[in-house]
Amino acid sequence: MKKIQANAYNPNKVAPPEMKLLYDSIKEDGYTQPIVCYHIKDKDVYEVVDGFHRYMIMKTYNDIYEREGDCLTVTTIDRPISDRMASTIRHNRARGSHDADLMSNIVAELVEMGKSGN
Template sequence: MKEKFTSPVYNVRPIPIEKIQANAYNPNSVAPPEMKLLYKSILEDGYTMPIVCYHIPETDTYEIVDGYHRYLTMKQHKDIYEREGGCLPVSVIDKPLSDRMASTIRHNRARGTHSIELMTNIVAELVESGMSDAWIMKNIGMDAEELLRLKQISGLAALFKDKDFSHAWTAGGGADD
């Protein structure tokens, strides 16, 4: 019998910001005007969405999956830090790294833009860790053309291993060869 799923948002907890760290794979960026708007939003409305993190029990730290810019806002603004008692609202997900990367991308794509270079790095890392094109497309919300473009940009031959390509053209050969 399948266990009942409970969304992590029903277990939001205050975590001291000193225990929270950024991940190394987030390709999302926010322009300065939007960062000012985010600060104003948090100042006026408070934190209305938790930071999504993965708990690392060995160090009792929390790695951000989603919410880096909300975290950054507290780190950069003493008034927010003091009002919130130095804690951020956190919901914890327990997933392997490839699934956390996919979660980060899904969260970001629903509302922001991405750095092509960092997206290319993520795709390369997912392919190198054994994730199939179908898995990447399904879990990150890419179509086949976008995935192919990112692989091409990376220039990594390993991303194309085990793929069949047309033999219609050969180097030095003519159309009638």
């Protein structure tokens, strides 16, 4: 888990009651989905594309951290930054809400990178 880091572009926010529900879910069922990451080879770290809040549960709750032995299951994607940003949006739209300002920033960045509104 020490090699996992957040990305700088995720516009998804989870309110405290939903974070508590996520904690309860992970406590009862374990991690049922891997964290989606991109491996930054030159730094040998894994940047979260999807699963930041699941990652934060382990960082925040010592009981989960100890039970999981400081390990998270991850799956990696090897895509350019614009595709990773789009992937984050797709994952978030399936289950969360977005901060409007952060969302407009990410859309502007995607437009600058030549992405269309798929």
